[in-house]
Amino acid sequence: MKLCFLLSCISGAAGKKVIVEHSETWKVPIRLPGTGYCRDSADRESTARRIVQTTCAGAEKLCHRDCHCVAWACQPKKRIPSDVVLYTSTDCDRNCDSVAWILNPALITRAGHDEHNHHFSEGICFKWENYSFQNQDYEKEISPCSLPTVVGAVTSTMTCPRDSEGKVKHGHFCVWDEAPGFECGEVMSARCQNGAFERLPVCGAKRCVVPEVFGATVTGCLEGNLVENGTTCAWMEDSDFDCSEVGPRQCVLGNFVQLPVCAQKCKVPPVRGANSEECPEGTLVTNGTTCTWAVDDQFHRCYPAGLETTCVEGVLSAIPTCLPKCSLFPVTGAVSGGCEAGKLFDHGQKCSWSADPFFTCSNLGDAVCVDGAFVHPECSPKCRVPFVIGASAANCTSLQTVSTGTECNWIADDDHFCSNLGIHTCNSNGAFDSERPGCTAKCTVFDLEGATVSGCMPGAKVVPGTACTWEEKIGHSCRGMGTKVCSESGGLFLDAVPECDDKCTVPAVYGATSTTAACGAGRQVNHNASCSWQPLVTHTCINIGPASCSNGKFSLLPRCLQKCTVPALPGAIPKGCTEGGLVANGTSCEWEAKPDYHCSNMGAQLCMNGRFLLEPSCEKSCRVPVVFGAR
Numbered sequence: 001m002k003l004c005f006l007l008s009c010i011s012g013a014a015g016k017k018v019i020v021e022h023s024e025t026w027k028v029p030i031r032l033p034g035t036g037y038c039r040d041s042a043d044r045e046s047t048a049r050r051i052v053q054t055t056c057a058g059a060e061k062l063c064h065r066d067c068h069c070v071a072w073a074c075q076p077k078k079r080i081p082s083d084v085v086l087y088t089s090t091d092c093d094r095n096c097d098s099v100a101w102i103l104n105p106a107l108i109t110r111a112g113h114d115e116h117n118h119h120f121s122e123g124i125c126f127k128w129e130n131y132s133f134q135n136q137d138y139e140k141e142i143s144p145c146s147l148p149t150v151v152g153a154v155t156s157t158m159t160c161p162r163d164s165e166g167k168v169k170h171g172h173f174c175v176w177d178e179a180p181g182f183e184c185g186e187v188m189s190a191r192c193q194n195g196a197f198e199r200l201p202v203c204g205a206k207r208c209v210v211p212e213v214f215g216a217t218v219t220g221c222l223e224g225n226l227v228e229n230g231t232t233c234a235w236m237e238d239s240d241f242d243c244s245e246v247g248p249r250q251c252v253l254g255n256f257v258q259l260p261v262c263a264q265k266c267k268v269p270p271v272r273g274a275n276s277e278e279c280p281e282g283t284l285v286t287n288g289t290t291c292t293w294a295v296d297d298q299f300h301r302c303y304p305a306g307l308e309t310t311c312v313e314g315v316l317s318a319i320p321t322c323l324p325k326c327s328l329f330p331v332t333g334a335v336s337g338g339c340e341a342g343k344l345f346d347h348g349q350k351c352s353w354s355a356d357p358f359f360t361c362s363n364l365g366d367a368v369c370v371d372g373a374f375v376h377p378e379c380s381p382k383c384r385v386p387f388v389i390g391a392s393a394a395n396c397t398s399l400q401t402v403s404t405g406t407e408c409n410w411i412a413d414d415d416h417f418c419s420n421l422g423i424h425t426c427n428s429n430g431a432f433d434s435e436r437p438g439c440t441a442k443c444t445v446f447d448l449e450g451a452t453v454s455g456c457m458p459g460a461k462v463v464p465g466t467a468c469t470w471e472e473k474i475g476h477s478c479r480g481m482g483t484k485v486c487s488e489s490g491g492l493f494l495d496a497v498p499e500c501d502d503k504c505t506v507p508a509v510y511g512a513t514s515t516t517a518a519c520g521a522g523r524q525v526n527h528n529a530s531c532s533w534q535p536l537v538t539h540t541c542i543n544i545g546p547a548s549c550s551n552g553k554f555s556l557l558p559r560c561l562q563k564c565t566v567p568a569l570p571g572a573i574p575k576g577c578t579e580g581g582l583v584a585n586g587t588s589c590e591w592e593a594k595p596d597y598h599c600s601n602m603g604a605q606l607c608m609n610g611r612f613l614l615e616p617s618c619e620k621s622c623r624v625p626v627v628f629g630a631r
Contacts, residue, residue: 143195152182152203181253205229206254215241215262263287264314273299273322323347324372333359333379360403381430390416390439417463440490450476450500477527501527502552511539511560561585562610571597571618
């Protein structure tokens with residue numbers, strides 16, 4: 001056997017005397033938890049920051065001047081032993097020269113590994129003690145170890161290499177594992193030292209962890225606690241479980257024998273539309289129970305088909321889902337086409353809704369029976385827009401219907417005075433939110449030509465209760481003068497309506513005189529007054545009366561034409577007319593010439609307004625004397 005410590009080696013063979021360069025005293029190896037880094041003899045962590053794997057010579061070369069170096073020095077397999085040696089240097093002195101970590105063995109930590117274990121963190125670390133260098137040689141006999149039997153622990157050729165005789169070589173380690181049902185102390189490895197293992201594992205029967213059994217309750221023990229081998233714990237099933245193997249159970253080598261096996265019962269839920277005689281609603285049924293469901297007549301269909309469900313470990317394999325039928329109820333304001341209200345309809349069946357003309361409805365069109373209910377329309381009556389004399393509604397038409405929420409803005413016309421104007425909104429009850437407008441006709445202030453008005457503007461329209469005062473103008477004949485009030489019923493002033501007419505001026509009639517005392521020429525007479533005239537002797541008149549005054553004008557006005565005086569002609573004699581007399585306008589007179597007179601215009605002459613159209617004229621003729629002797 002040969003071990004290299006970078007600067008020195010030892011060698012030998014099992015069962016023979018060999019020369020050992022150094023004397024050594026080994027302490028029992030101990031397992032170190034955590035990172036696996038071994039500690040030095042002063043129980044300090046290695047400060048290594050560099051880790052290499054090489055041979056002894058390579059480790060010496062690589063870590064020659066590096067106090068933070070950790071080297072794995074592995075012997076070739078042909079040499080014995082073939083373990084792995086970890087060298088580390090901590091707290092190097094003298095600048096970590098090539099001999100620093102050998103000359104100070106107290107700073108060296110060694111880790112031994114099985115040749116099949118390649119992770120030093122799983123190795124066993126131990127410290128050298130009383131290590132000294134000696135210059136003399138001496139003889140030492142080394143023997144292999146027989147593998148002992150450890151109750152509760154097992155090993156193998158992998159964890160404990162042996163020779164052909166089944167022996168463990170000197171200096172080799174054996175690692176034991178806990179056997180099933182046992183637990184051992186901290187030491188699970190030992191090194192063969194000249195025919196004997198330094199220390200063997202100590203094991204005992206494994207304790208049992210009291211398990212939590214779903215569906216059963218333990219008595220005499222606490223769940224999760226450790227109990228000693230041989231302890232008895234008793235289990236009893238919970239009310240909503242079925243369990244086998246309940247009762248007392250014993251801890252045997254870390255395990256309880258035949259723990260209870262439980263299956264949860266199923267709670268039968270309420271199923272709308274179906275019921276089961278075997279499985280009443282709200283009861284607990286045992287695992288494996290089959291429930292058969294019957295469908296209620298009020299429901300259309302249930303799933304799954306066959307309506308059988310089985311309890312499987314606390315859960316029914318399938319809960320029936322039933323589709324209820326739908327009832328169609330009448331809706332005021334809507335009509336259902338093809339579906340009669342009050343009947344039941346299968347799931348998925350359609351009904352079509354349409355609105356009444358006097359209602360506003362939502363959810364119209366096709367309604368489908370889903371989960372026992374139709375979507376029914378929601379309707380509200382429409383509002384009828386009233387006809388109001390004296391007012392009109394913007395956006396709305398009188399005597400037409402409008403939908404809920406419609407706003408009608410009422411505005412009075414110019415001839416009326418109204419209350420309750422403004423926006424009226426159609427409510428869902430079919431009525432507007434405000435009273436309908438009430439209107440009263442305004443009174444028109446008469447603009448009379450023959451009168452003045454105070455307190456009001458002539459021609460204006462005034463509201464009921466307004467007072468206006470009229471006064472007659474000079475030259476006019478008026479009735480109903482004074483203060484008048486516009487009536488509350490609207491449109492008219494109280495008392496007589498003011499009226500005025502022009503007076504009539506009596507004209508000067510040429511050829512006639514008035515026979516009425518008040519009708520002197522140039523005077524004014526009242527409306528409806530009468531005047532009469534008579535012609536002068538020299539005139540002929542028409543329309544001489546009586547004439548009535550009407551709003552400034554007489555119904556008749558006399559018209560007179562002057563008579564003609566029949567002239568006296570010395571040379572003519574009138575025929576049908578009296579010479580020097582008066583003849584009426586339009587009268588014709590003829591003249592006849594006297595002997596010895598020569599006259600012109602002797603035919604009939606017409607009298608025109610005091611003159612004949614052509615007046616006759618006569619000259620006396622000269623008689624031609626007989627002159628004797630002349631001709």
